[in-house]
Amino acid sequence: MSAPALSLRSLHKSFGATSILRDVSLDIPAGTRHAIIGPNGAGKSTLFHLVTGRLRLDRGSVWLAGDDITGQSPHAIFRRGLARSFQVTSLFPRLSVFENLRVAGMRAAGCGHAFWRRIDGFAALGARIEEMLALLDLGPRRDVAAGALAYAEQRALEIGLALVGGAHTILLDEPTAGMSRAETERAVALLRRLSAGRTLVMIEHDLSVVFDLADAITVLADGGVIASGPPASVRGDARVRAAYLGAAAEVLT
């Protein structure tokens, strides 16, 4: 059996005296879609920051496709095949939608830091961006500055930046936050399509999205994993119901 796409081993993180994550371990098999849920303040976004190199771990290690990536810089981790999106939209506001996606696709297209080759000369990259524009429904907005887009369009572009680069493992932080019902459905279809053959890990509050997409669910509460497994088993877990679901329990039944 091949190594898991992502393996977290006993992660610890505190800010000052406040412990945010305690002994979080998790294996995510390659090619699966994994959702991380939990109440606000459970440490979900911190977990993503630790995995992608934004924050430093206190203890523990992170393994990507069998390689130890603990303590590496975000760009080094990306080059090993891990891409992410942000909960708070993080785009290039003065660049057009097309250029936003192109910047995100450059590393995979082998552009390097070249200042002697025309960027338009990377034909495969251009074609890939056009394809992504169509998938994101942003074709008509390709030349608009990202800062001038409507909120939902910015969220779609945010997902696009994570997906366009050809990473084998993708971390999405609340991809559907703030989207309408119809926009969410489109995003789910898009994720289903683009995650084929890749590993997808997402933090999501919308439980219908979670149960629609995820092969497995991890529930994080108070900085620790309280349940992890296939949706059916998590759905039935008494601790999950008690600690987290509460009023939302009827969605599960």
Place this chain on the structure above:
Amino acid sequence: MPGETQLPASVSVRPARRIGRGGRGAALAWGGAIAIALIAPHLFASGFGLSLLCRMAIAIVFALSFNMLLGQGGMLDFGHAVFFGLGGFATMHLLKLVDGGLALPVVLLPLAGALGGALAALPAGWLATRREGTSFAMITLGIAELAVALVVMIPQWFGGEEGVSGDRSGGVALFGFDFGSAVQIYYVLAAWALLAAALMWGVTRTPLGRLANAVRDNPLRVDFLGYDPARIRFLTFLLAGLFAGVAGGMQALNDEIMTVSNIGSAASGAVLLMTYIGGVGTFSGPVIGAVLVTLLQVALGTVTDAWQLYSGLIFVAMVLWAPGGISGIVQSHAPILRAGRGARLLGPYLALLPAVGLTLAGTVGLAELAYRLQAVRGGARAGRLFGLAVAPTDPWQWLLPLALFVLGAWLLSRLAPPARAAWQEAAAQAARGVS
């Protein structure tokens, strides 16, 4: 810190032009630039005109290299003249070797400037580009002061107070250029300016150029897309230093002397002024700024001593009210004009005109009176202003410009908000009409 490098919002929200679509427009612009470079020396054939054109060519390259950092990469370099000056000194020393018998074509000497500028940018960039935003700016300020201190400390290399001078008419006459006539230096500098500008424009269309834009907008996200933002800043910094060095090399050929003042803070301030007034948001902005500021400097410099003050006031006014510079103003009106909504702006804009005129007249009146007062104290004659005899020691003469200024400023504070609103509405309508 994310967001620290954000440039003024008003420069920002407009569609970036699709590369490739602008192909014909770009070809037209470059053709025009070459044509102007060829025609200009015939229109301004006097020695004064030619020397003005030479200074413009140098300023264009210098300002474009500065904007590689500020406009393209979001880096405010307070010591950009360091690379300009050290490039110039490198060229000067090579020129002296040529004078001493080294068989090199003088025409190619700005290449030494490129090397000098890039070499100087290597340690400076290594230190400065680890940081972004205001930290970056402060480091470059320190580097600028260090460089000046170093140049003053080592007169053996930099000639102390007198600087280093040479003679460009020696060496190998490549392409027949022996600098026998004044127009020859112009053609050499114009060719270098076109070449350097074309190369810098080319860089904006490469992966590194695009990444520099991305780092300017959001360095954090670049880090998560597989690139080290510090490395992108570093490479951009080296290129900017290289092209500033070319400009310095051009300056060395033009003036045949380099001194400490070519490295100092005044020179760094001048390039910031030009670039910002022209506009940091577009490639052509610095070119406009370099031409205009050089022209004003020379044109106004012969009529008034107040030139420095005026340029400072223009700069602050731009920072406050038009952070996109001249090219930003043009660009924010282009879609409105294309959409045929320009006529609606005519009324509010025309109404502004007298207010602007009054404020300007008042400001100029006050400044000129002050400068004449200083001249009179120094024993010189006050002369005439706008055809009127000036007596700056007479308090009553100050009253008129003061009244004009106050009236103009009051009118502006009344009329500017409706004009701004009209512009915003027209821009919004134009945007809706297009998409």
Place this chain on the structure above:
Amino acid sequence: MQEILLVLLNGLVYGLLLFMLSSGLTLIVGMMGVLNFAHASFYMLGAYFAYTISVGIGFWPALVIAPLLVGVLGVVVERYGLRAVHRNGKLAELLFTVGLAFIIGEVVPLIWGRTAVPYRVPAALDFPAFTLGGINYQAYRLFMMAVSVAIFAGLYAALARTRLGLVIRAALTHPEMVAMLGHNVPRVFTLVFGAGCALAGLAGVIGGNVFTTTPGMAEALGAIVFAVVIMGGLGSIPGALIASLAIGFIQTASVTLDAPLGAVLGRIGLPLDPHGALGQLTIAHAAPAVPYLMLVLLLALNPRGLMGARAD
């Protein structure tokens, strides 16, 4: 021995003057995050205002009026300039203050001329307080020290003890929180900026007559003040004091040392040709570069960078 003591005393005077300048900028940078490029220009204005006032009605009224005038100017600049460019980001704020420094640098010689003005130490304090090694030590310099020390004590007490000081210290680290608690943060910013400028003005009043009052005095000090503020750890008044004194001593002491660099480095085992271009440099030559070197290295190599002291 007495010579060393004299150097130390002069270093102390210069360091304390730097402190008065940098304490105002420390407040502004630490609290507002605005690297006020024009700070040394307000110092220059303080000196020139004091000169004009002291010619008219004497030094002692100038000691009060000139800093107040500079402070009012600072308030106007903050309220109608900085606040307007604030929304355009940090670089726009920096550029605004750069332009302001430029304009003040042009207007000052316009009003007072391009050469130094005869701004003199007040006659009441222009007598030797004591004699050291045959050199008279001016009483005015002791007065300068007293004023600087009083400023330090006053600022420290005000920040630690008063209600406004509490708000200022809170706004340093948590501006949103302070605003939510009902404090008018923009008004506090305006006050702090005005007070910082007034302090710079005061430094100009008491320093301009000991050193010289010329149009170049702002530029000469501008970058050094930044070096002090950054060395002192932005926002820390005691830090600014220590950094000011350190730079004051280094600058004053090194001017009197004229050993060639080649010989000095040779003694500690670093080979440098004592007859080459670098070897003939004296420490006096290299001294002015020290603050800038510290500025660059501290900013570039400190892992937390410029805003390390600010919690964000």
